[in-house]
Amino acid sequence: MIRVSHLHKSFRVHRRDAGWLEAVRHLWRRDYRVIEAVKDVSFTIEKGEIVGFLGPNGAGKTTTMKMLAGLLHPTSGEITVGGFVPFEQKPEFKKMMSLVMGQKSQLIWDIPPLETFLVNKAIYDIDDRLFRQTLEELTELLDLAPLLDKPTRSLSLGQRMRCELAAALLHRPHVLFLDEPTIGLDVHTQENVRRFIVDYNREHETTILLTSHYMGDVAALCDRVMIINYGRLIYDGDLSVLTEKLAPYKRLEVRFSRLPNVDWSEYGEVAEMEEGTVVLRVAREAAAETAARLLERFDVRDINIEDPPLEEVIARAFWEERV
Numbered sequence: 001m002i003r004v005s006h007l008h009k010s011f012r013v014h015r016r017d018a019g020w021l022e023a024v025r026h027l028w029r030r031d032y033r034v035i036e037a038v039k040d041v042s043f044t045i046e047k048g049e050i051v052g053f054l055g056p057n058g059a060g061k062t063t064t065m066k067m068l069a070g071l072l073h074p075t076s077g078e079i080t081v082g083g084f085v086p087f088e089q090k091p092e093f094k095k096m097m098s099l100v101m102g103q104k105s106q107l108i109w110d111i112p113p114l115e116t117f118l119v120n121k122a123i124y125d126i127d128d129r130l131f132r133q134t135l136e137e138l139t140e141l142l143d144l145a146p147l148l149d150k151p152t153r154s155l156s157l158g159q160r161m162r163c164e165l166a167a168a169l170l171h172r173p174h175v176l177f178l179d180e181p182t183i184g185l186d187v188h189t190q191e192n193v194r195r196f197i198v199d200y201n202r203e204h205e206t207t208i209l210l211t212s213h214y215m216g217d218v219a220a221l222c223d224r225v226m227i228i229n230y231g232r233l234i235y236d237g238d239l240s241v242l243t244e245k246l247a248p249y250k251r252l253e254v255r256f257s258r259l260p261n262v263d264w265s266e267y268g269e270v271a272e273m274e275e276g277t278v279v280l281r282v283a284r285e286a287a288a289e290t291a292a293r294l295l296e297r298f299d300v301r302d303i304n305i306e307d308p309p310l311e312e313v314i315a316r317a318f319w320e321e322r323v
């Protein structure tokens with residue numbers, strides 16, 4: 001569905017040092033600096049996949065998404081989305097995809113969401129029956145009924161985000177680019193939005209590329225992740241493989257009736273210790289056996305074996321640069 005080959009994007013920006021003298025000098029002499037935001041990125045995404053696109057601030061995620069959505073022209077390289085070249089902005093292309101940016105609203109501020117939806121109906125030339133049917137479905141799924149006729153500016157962030165998603169989906173796009181769709185939302189609304197994305201993807205086989213700083217989004221939604229750092233793709237594959245590769249240990253959280261006074265290094269590396277609980281880092285293959293040993297020797301109230309937190313795995317990927 002999405003094919004990207006040797007994609008590059010550079011921006012030419014004015015170079016100017018601070019100070020008024022520099023500002024005056026700048027009137028005559030203009031220096032430029034080139035920022036290579038995306039460097040030689042290639043990937044393919046098949047129909048119906050949900051792929052997480054991760055990277056630290058300024059890594060090149062939004063720039064890539066904007067190129068995929070046809071808002072930016074690549075410096076070089078090729079992109080096709082559903083067979084279309086995005087930057088040509090053919091009407092058929094616009095009808096088959098949608099871009100949702102958590103930081104930017106596509107709803108018209110002073111009118112109720114329903115009226116923005118009607119504007120979109122006209123823009124995308126959606127026929128009456130399909131519009132009614134889709135709106136009904138989205139209203140139900142996103143619980144929009146009480147919001148549709150309130151002015152957008154009076155909605156909370158979470159309510160607005162649900163309406164943003166509806167606005168983006170009214171024309172039933174096959175490809176969805178979601179840039180930070182849960183940013184700033186409370187935990188409950190984040191979960192609702194995640195559940196909606198999963199259900200929607202399952203039902204309509206929508207292809208989804210998603211960026212998020214919330215690892216909860218990524219863990220809940222994506223089996224596959226792509227990691228970009230300084231404009232380069234440094235990982236593209238299964239999230240579980242990444243975890244195993246970069247964090248080849250498990251976290252054993254053990255709660256005791258009374259914390260025993262022992263040399264923990266015999267069991268693993270202590271990550272945390274407080275009151276009656278100790279968290280140990282233990283090699284993956286030794287986790288089950290270590291848990292059994294602890295259960296046998298001590299008065300254990302509860303024991304939990306978990307993968308390391310995703311934040312830690314992703315942070316390691318950034319440090320290691322090349323995965």
Ligand SMILES: Nc1ncnc2c1ncn2[C@@H]1O[C@H](COP(=O)(O)OP(=O)(O)OP(=O)(O)O)[C@@H](O)[C@H]1O
Nearest residue numbers: 011013035037055056057058059060061062063064
């Ligand atoms: N229009 C522009 N002009 C100049 N430089 C730009 C422009 N847009 C992006 N950049 C630069 O390109 C690089 C990549 O930016 P981009 O917004 O794609 O990163 P990002 O991974 O989405 O970061 P974030 O997580 O902070 O949103 C950054 O160095 C940014 O400053």
